[in-house]
Amino acid sequence: MTEQSLRFKSKPLIRLVQQLALTGAVSCVALGIVSCGGGKSADSSGIGAGDVSCAGNCQADKLNSLSIADVETVIAQAVNEAKxxxxxxxxxxxxxxxxxxxxxxMTDADKQLKISTTADTETAIDGGxxxxxxxxxxxxxxxxxKAVTGAYLATEGNGFSTRTAGQIIQDHFNPGERNQPGGPLFGVQFSQLACSDFSQRDLGTGVTGxxxxxSPLGLSADPGGFPLYKDGVAVGGVGVISDGRYSLDKNLLDxxxxxxxxxALAASFGYQPPLNRRADRITVDGKTLRFADVxxxxxxxxxxxxxTYAALTAADGDLISVTGYITTAAIRAGTVFGQADSGxxxxxxxxxxxxxxxxxxxxxxxxxxxxxGTAVAEPGTAVLSANEVQTVMTEALAVANSARAQIRQPLSTQARVTVSVVDTQGNVLAMAQTRDAPVFGIEVSLQKxxxxAFFSSPDAADFLGDAGLAKTQYFNSDLTADRxxxxxxxxxxxxxxxxxSNALADGTAFSDRAGGNLxxxxxxxxxxxxxxxxxxxxSGEWSPFSTGLQLDLVMNGIVQHLFHVLAGTPEVGQTCVGLDISDLNSVVETASSNRLANGIQIFPGSVPIYRGDVLVGGIGVSGDGVDQDDMIAFLGLHNASQALNGSINNAPSAIRADNLKPKGEHLRFIQCPQAPFLNSDSQNVCQGK
Structure with a gap:
């Protein structure tokens, strides 16, 4: 019997040991197995391309990208595993x-898709x-x-999958562990939306742009999406659907x-992330992230x-075009990340x-x-100047470059994030990122x-309650209109x-952490x-596909785009909020504003910007741990205030949302990490500011 056949014969035993260890019935160590727990150790799994030393600077030297031959190889490997x-x-x-x-x-693949987080034997969640x-x-x-998610969560410092995404967006972290707080990136699935005013669209010319x-469905939490790497450098992602069901894993205890x-794993063979950069080498809140269950x-x-790809025949399947994403049924080469062609x-x-x-x-x-800026909360107050915006950006980037990363390896590397600044009407005043920051954090920082800025505005209540926002349209499973x-x-x-009775009209300063609490x-x-x-x-009506205000604000924009791609109705514009889709052939914008054009975000990493006690804008940060994002936004603004002799500032402590105590529990405004800096032992760095 060959070594390979011995390894395959052992799979049932390995699976049994893994499940026993995950449920606590037996320890891996007691059985002499080094790594059988959730998110199995790379040493035993074989997934990966070996340890590498890349930590953010390799791409500048290697200029790696996916060639046409690379894409052909990835597709061929997926097809052959499916066969x-x-x-x-x-x-x-x-x-x-x-x-x-x-x-x-592939020929005879299921072309339809059911979106559901419940099994057929469970009571279905109705909504969203x-x-x-x-x-x-x-x-x-x-x-x-799925492919976009694998690509957007990947850097030289971490390789995450759609399974990782599913672990960090649910109502409990880890999913399946009762009475635990929600995932650290709770809500991130509704980013990168097709209706966004930030995300770019396919040029429609057959070439990359x-x-x-x-992404047509935002970020995915459905297993079957992986990042792709070349020589330790993240270059893209692959996504696979074969079961006709778009869902997620609600139980990480098995x-x-x-x-x-x-x-998808077979597709990524030869392009897998380095072993020492995989999600299961990274911990958050003392819990190891999951990369794959296979x-x-x-x-x-x-x-x-x-x-090879050349060996595939028409009987196997064929390339297809996809409206709004790739206009020709062909393969094309990817851009070189970090160069102008990549954006x-x-x-x-x-x-x-x-x-x-x-x-x-x-x-x-x-x-x-x-x-x-062009707008402030109170007439007569000066808008943010270009110099003030540039100073806030520079100081926030400086904090990030000094901060110890939470979700990257090695542990001694700096945080890699994107920073966005807006005025009170959501107009973008500046955006930039540090080297090798994850792509997902770009748009998320703008959402934050x-x-x-929106929830801190004294007219937020008017916008939500009296501005004539179109109602959110829900649909039955057959896509006929529901409630x-x-x-x-x-x-x-x-x-x-x-x-x-005056909430969202009284000028309370809300961070994303405070809004996320609610x-x-x-x-x-x-x-x-x-x-x-x-x-x-x-609970019982909530799911990652039916969250509440966050989804209901952008639901109509998501649906308009889906109907465009699948039924040929007009394409959604570059706004997600305030769309009346009662007639999908003639959609009406009922709130033409940049304020929430790409939707809201509900996990930490933002603070409002003030001039004295008057709101003038907001700063959002995304790409690392949520406490790091909080700190970079808060301290970046604080340091900018000092550099500008106090012309702008963080919200005065008396009006911050952490003064509120609904149901007897204080909201949180920010939370900064312990010993957060690489070259300093400073503690409590946000206290008293």
Whole structure:
């Protein structure tokens, strides 16, 4: 018997030991097995390309990208694994900024898609995107969303998968552990939306364009999406759908054998993240992240290069075009991340000494250089000046470059994040990131900045309650119209919950952490006997596809785009909020404003900006641990205030949301990490500021 056959024979025993260890029935050490727990150690799994030393600077020297031959190899490996399993899959490959490089559909693959977090034997959650059955063509959208997620969560310092995403967005962290707080990136799934005013769209010319690009379903938590690497450098992602179901793993206390994940793993063979950069080498709140529930030993095919793309026949399947994402049924090469063609390149001197990167258009022009604001909360108060904006950006980037990263390896590396500044109407005043920051954090930082500025505004209540926002349209599973949701009801619930009839009109300063406290299905977070926060659906109605205000604000924009791709109705514009879709052939914008154009975000990393006690804008940070994001936003603004002799400042402590005590529990404004800096032993760095 060969060594390979011995390894395959041992799989049932390995699975049994893993499940026993996860449930606490027996320890791995007691059985003499080094790594059998959740997110199995790379040493035993075989997934990966060996340890590497890349920590953010390799791409500048290697200039790696996905070639046409690389994309062909990834697709061929997926198809051959699917064939070995008698499965029919749809496979998508993207580059690191979300250009779709190829979509391949196997013959007789299921083209429809059911969105559901509940099994057929469970009581279905009714609302939001739950239970929708999308028509032919939706398979490609799911595969693209998974591929984008794998690419956008990856850096030289960490390789995350869609399974990792599913672990960190649910109502408990870890999923399946009762009475635990929600995931650290609770709500991130509703970012990178197709209706966003930030995310780029396919050029429609058959060639790649500058990113970051949008995702048809936001970020995916459905296993079957992995990052792709070359020589330790993140270059893209692959996504697979073969079961016709878009869902997530609600229980991390066991080990699954997911067909989509197995096929995607085979696809990534030879392009897998380094062992010492995988999610299961990274801890958050003392818990190890999960990369995959399967490994290379579980593959039925032999992804060794012997089964090539050229060997595939028409009987296997074919490349397809996807409206809005890839206009030709062909394979194309990816862009080089960090170069102008990718839409992200090195700063040319705006942020001196910060090793910053900026976002550029097809002409290599910075899309968001520091500019002055156009709006403030009170007439007569000066708007943010371009110099003030540039100072805030520079100081925040400097804090990031000094901060110890939470979600990267090695542990001695600095935080890698994106910083955004907006005025009180959500107009973008500046955006930039540190080297090798994850792509997902770019748009999320803008969502966070806008969310802080909006909820701190004294006219936020008017916008939600009286501005004539279109009602959110829900749909039956067959896509016929169901009930409508009045956005103003969330304002009513918030005022009742906080016993404050003037909530969102009294000038209270809200951070994303404070707003997130009110957006969880349990308040305080995680305790299942507690009521839901007023901006969340209650337990039993909540799911990652039906969150509450966050989704209901952008639901119509998501649906308009899906109908465009799948049914040919007009495409959504570059705004997600205030869309009346009662007639999808003639959609009306009922709130033409940048304030929340790409939606809100409900996990930490933002603070409002004040001039004295008058709101003038917001700063958002995303890309590392949420406490690090909080600190970079808060201290960046604090340090800018000092550099500018106090012309702008953090919210005065007397008006911060942590003064509020709904249901007897204080909201939180910010939370900064312990010993946060690489070259300092300073503690409590945000206290008293």
């Amino acid at each position: 070995a399993r008698n499965a029919k899959a749809t496979i998508a490959v993207v580059d690191r900024v979300g250009n779709v490089l190829g979509v391949y559909r 995107l739950e239970q929708l059955i999308l028509p032919d063509g939706a398979d490609a959208l799911a595969a693209i969303a 500058p990113g970051p690009h949008r 080990v699954d054998s997911d067909q989509d994940e197995l096929i 490994d290379n030993i579980d593959l039925e095919s032999a992804p060794d290069g012997s089964n 992200i390149r090195a700063d040319a001197g705006l942020y001196a000494g910060q090793d910053a990167f900026v976002f550029v258009d097809g002409a290599n022009t910075n899309r968001y250089p520091p500019i002055a 900045a806008r969310t802080a 409508q949701i009045n956005i103003g009801d969330y304002l009513t619930d918030l005022r009742t919950f906080t016993a404050n 957006s969880r299905p349990f308040y305080p977070d995680g305790i299942e006997s507690n009521p839901n926060g007023p901006l969340s659906k209650p």
